[in-house]
Amino acid sequence: MTKEQIKELVRERLSGRRIILFGAGEVAEAFYQEHKGELNISHCVSNLKKEWGKDALLGELDVKEYRREEIEENDYIVVCGAMAFRTIELQLKSDGQEMYSDFVESNIAAAIYSGKKIALFYGQCVLRDIYECICKVPSFNKEYVCVRSRTVKGQAIVINRLVYYMKDICDLYVYTPKILDRDSAYSLDLDELPSDCKVLSLSNLLLPLYWPQITTELDVYNKYYLHPYNVDRNIEHAHTLYRREDININRMVEEGKTTKEIVECLSSEDYYSEKKVINHIIYTLKMIDIAEAKIDIKVGDFIRANYKKKLLYSNFMHPNKCIIWEYIRRLLRGIGISDAEVDELERESPNHLHEGGDVPIYPSVAKYLQLEFVDKNTQYEVMVENGMVQMTFEEYMEHYVEYTKKAMEIMQMW
Numbered sequence: 001m002t003k004e005q006i007k008e009l010v011r012e013r014l015s016g017r018r019i020i021l022f023g024a025g026e027v028a029e030a031f032y033q034e035h036k037g038e039l040n041i042s043h044c045v046s047n048l049k050k051e052w053g054k055d056a057l058l059g060e061l062d063v064k065e066y067r068r069e070e071i072e073e074n075d076y077i078v079v080c081g082a083m084a085f086r087t088i089e090l091q092l093k094s095d096g097q098e099m100y101s102d103f104v105e106s107n108i109a110a111a112i113y114s115g116k117k118i119a120l121f122y123g124q125c126v127l128r129d130i131y132e133c134i135c136k137v138p139s140f141n142k143e144y145v146c147v148r149s150r151t152v153k154g155q156a157i158v159i160n161r162l163v164y165y166m167k168d169i170c171d172l173y174v175y176t177p178k179i180l181d182r183d184s185a186y187s188l189d190l191d192e193l194p195s196d197c198k199v200l201s202l203s204n205l206l207l208p209l210y211w212p213q214i215t216t217e218l219d220v221y222n223k224y225y226l227h228p229y230n231v232d233r234n235i236e237h238a239h240t241l242y243r244r245e246d247i248n249i250n251r252m253v254e255e256g257k258t259t260k261e262i263v264e265c266l267s268s269e270d271y272y273s274e275k276k277v278i279n280h281i282i283y284t285l286k287m288i289d290i291a292e293a294k295i296d297i298k299v300g301d302f303i304r305a306n307y308k309k310k311l312l313y314s315n316f317m318h319p320n321k322c323i324i325w326e327y328i329r330r331l332l333r334g335i336g337i338s339d340a341e342v343d344e345l346e347r348e349s350p351n352h353l354h355e356g357g358d359v360p361i362y363p364s365v366a367k368y369l370q371l372e373f374v375d376k377n378t379q380y381e382v383m384v385e386n387g388m389v390q391m392t393f394e395e396y397m398e399h400y401v402e403y404t405k406k407a408m409e410i411m412q413m414w
Contacts, residue, residue: 001100003169003194010104010112013076018042020071022088022103023080024051024063031080031106032061035113042075047091068095077103086161099165107147108165114145117171121148122163122188125317126204127176129324129353130331136345137328139337144172151176167192172335176204177295200334202297202327205288208316209307210361210369212272212280213246216316224250224407242403244316249397253404263397269363277368281307297330299323309372311351311358314381318354321346357383360393 001009021028021044032041044057045066056063064070071077077097079088085105092103104112111118121131131148134140147170149163167173173193190199208216222245252262265271288300303312306322313319325346329339352358358380366374379390384399391399 003196006100006169007112009100010109011115013101013104014039014078014109014113017074017076018072020045020075020077021057021061021080021106022046022066022077022092023084024048024057025081027106028080029058031078031110032057034110036060039113044080045077047088066091071097078106078109079103080106086159089161105162105165107162108169111145111147111166112169116145117143118166118169119144119146119172119174120163120166120170121146121174122151123174123176123204124151125354126202126319126324126327127174129319130174130202130327133321133324133345133349133353134328134331137332137337137341139341140332143337163188168194170194170197172198172200174200174202174331177201198335200296200331201294202299202331203291203295205291205299205319206316207284207287207303207313208280209284209303209313210311210365210371211316211359212276212365213248213362214244214316214359215247216244221245222250224253224404224411226407226410242400246400249400249404253401253408259398259401259405262401263394266397267363267394269367271362272364272368274368277365281369297327297334299326299330302326308370311373314352314354315356315359318356320351321349321353324353325349352381355383355388357381357388360391360396363393 017040019039019041021032021041024044024046028044035041041061043061044051044063046052046063047066049065051063052065054062077092079085079092081088089099089103093099097103121127128148128150131146135146147162147166149160149166167188170193173188173190175188177187193199206216208214221243224245225242248266249262252265257265285300285304288303292298292300302323306312310322311320312323325342329342332339332342360378360380360382361371361374363374363376365371377392379392380396381388382391382396382399
């Protein structure tokens with residue numbers, strides 16, 4: 001079937017048949033609340049016995065055991081729960097039912113029923129933040145309904161059934177291209193998209209912009225990082241960003257230096273030389289050019305113009321709102337929609353859209369890059385075991401050093 005034939009079929013089924021929701025969790029609740037005044041939603045079915053019961057969904061819908069013989073010819077099933085979609089799809093198909101004709105996934109159902117163009121956002125981190133922000137732009141929402149699915153490294157695209165089906169009906173596809181050859185396992189073949197689908201790529205830049213102390217290779221992790229949620233190991237200094245090592249701290253701890261000695265050394269405005277800092281930023285900016293060479297939505301020029309004026313990234317993985325909203329401005333222009341509403345939305349949004357925590361900037365780096373937004377009293381949002389706390393550079397260094405020493409002690413006991 002063509003894209004338009006699929007949309008017409010699903011709209012006809014949703015409007016003209018009795019709807020049964022497969023699932024009784026949050027997704028089913030949200031779909032029911034959104035569409036109960038428009039669609040003839042009868043009840044829910046579930047494979048989980050604990051969910052069965054009269055009026056078990058929101059005190060309004062019965063939840064029953066799924067039985068093929070109880071599904072009538074005029075029923076239409078909406079599968080609620082993208083994570084369980086593949087399993088339920090196999091179950092329904094084994095019973096002789098077909099996607100679109102007899103059942104549909106809830107995100108796809110809602111997108112088609114809206115009557116708007118369908119935008120598929122496929123990717124991690126940056127794509128998530130862009131998706132969540134662009135959905136707040138009224139002029140975009142007037143034309144598009146959005147669906148997002150995250151990539152899973154090493155997982156063949158055919159396993160992600162939401163994307164597998166969405167690719168046949170989307171009018172706009174926004175994605176981050178693969179970084180490594182092995183990532184092709186979760187890359188969507190653009191030739192499989194409808195011929196009239198608008199395709200826009202943007203780079204998920206991993207930038208050591210302000211941080212020469214961080215090892216940024218994708219496969220390199222801090223050997224002293226202990227997963228903070230493993231409570232059995234009694235880790236007192238948990239910080240998710242310690243997954244990527246500060247090479248200076250690790251080396252100094254291994255050398256036996258005291259916490260005070262390490263903090264004083266790294267807090268010096270002369271720790272890194274001017275040559276080291278300038279060479280690092282030149283290298284980083286060249287990385288952007290390489291990463292964006294074949295990208296549709298580029299922000300390299302924006303980074304060059306603003307990295308001294310404002311903190312563009314919280315850490316080398318996660319940009320702050322100024323980058324995300326700049327991506328959105330350029331994306332909107334790319335599809336012919338005005339970005340006039342973006343400035344106000346950016347002002348209203350939090351600076352940290354992705355709660356990964358800040359990596360503080362060495363004073364020597366701030367000095368030689370002439371950063372306008374950093375001084376010795378700058379407070380950073382740091383993610384520790386009890387949530388986000390405010391820390392100065394020296395407080396962060398002390399926390400990191402103590403974390404590393406504690407990790408070394410624990411690892412020696414294994």
